[in-house]
Amino acid sequence: MRRIISAEADVLVSESHSEALSSLNEARERPSYTLMLCGAAGIGLSLSFVSQNLAVIGLFAILLVAAYVIGNMIDVPRRNVVFAYDLEPVVEERYKAFLDAIDRIANAHKMWFVKAKGDITNLHAWKKNSGASELVDSKETAVSYALPKGIASNITPPMIVIDGKNCYFFPDCLLIEENKRFGAVRYENMRTAVRDQRMIMDSAPSDAKVVGQTWKYVNKNGSPDRRFNSNRQLPICLLEEIGMISEGGFKGLLQVSKHGIGGAYVTAITELGSVTKELKDAEPLLITKNI
Secondary structure, three states: OEEOOOOOHHHOOOHHHHHHHHHHHHHHHOOOHHHHHHHHHHHHHHHHHHHOOHHHHHHHHHHHHHHHHHHHHHHHHHHOEEEEEOOOHHHHHHHHHHHHHHHHHHOOOOEEEEEEEEEOOOHHHHHHOOOOOEEEEEEEOOEEEOOOOOEEEOOOOEEEEEOOEEEEEOOOEEEEEEOOEEEEEEHHHEEEEEEEEEEEOOOOOOOOEEEEEEEOOEOOOOOEOOOOOOOOEEEEEEEEEEEEEEOOOOEEEEEEOOOOOHHHHHHHHHHHHHHHHHOOOOOOOEEEEEO
């Protein structure tokens, strides 16, 4: 199996976003007073139960609430960053087209990110794997709309989890969160492609195109191996595979169950990248500041 290894988030630093990423990562590293104050009050509340004195228990309960409120008042300006967007009409139009394309992907019945692939090179493995030509190690994922913790913005972007990385598709960049650190990839520095992929599945997703059948255990001539009582037919589905790779080393490989929707995503992200490339030397679309 060949592992699809992507660069870690904190080494994916777009030059135009370096200041924003620095502010964001520094904010994340600051200690949380909410956690410290609530921890101290929580310990006091736990110990107060030993006394079985309702007045003491009530006092520490009030202190716990106060610790949370005060901690948040201290932490918000220290540990949060604002992403404020004022999009030009052409950028807004391209971003809406991108959102439409990614919503089509979100509506697919199933989506996976691929962790590793490997060719099947011997007959024994071929027969044991239903006649497949390669093995795929994948995990189900989905599209959601969310902001990273610690970021406030006038835009809530689509997000996909890809191999432990939370990938947020903002108008001017792909913001990547991993292990509480952030990196960014500009769209013009990302290459995307889509291709057909036949997959043998235990059961076909409701929107998948079934293009054939095979057996769980198969003979060389394609017939079922009768030595296995549990042998059954499996559907061969035509999926779409969407690949993403950046100059800085980000890699992502997605598979979607619905065929014919990946091309719009590739076109939309390419066109969005052409707009952000033209604006590269102008005033940045992304404005960041500490609250």
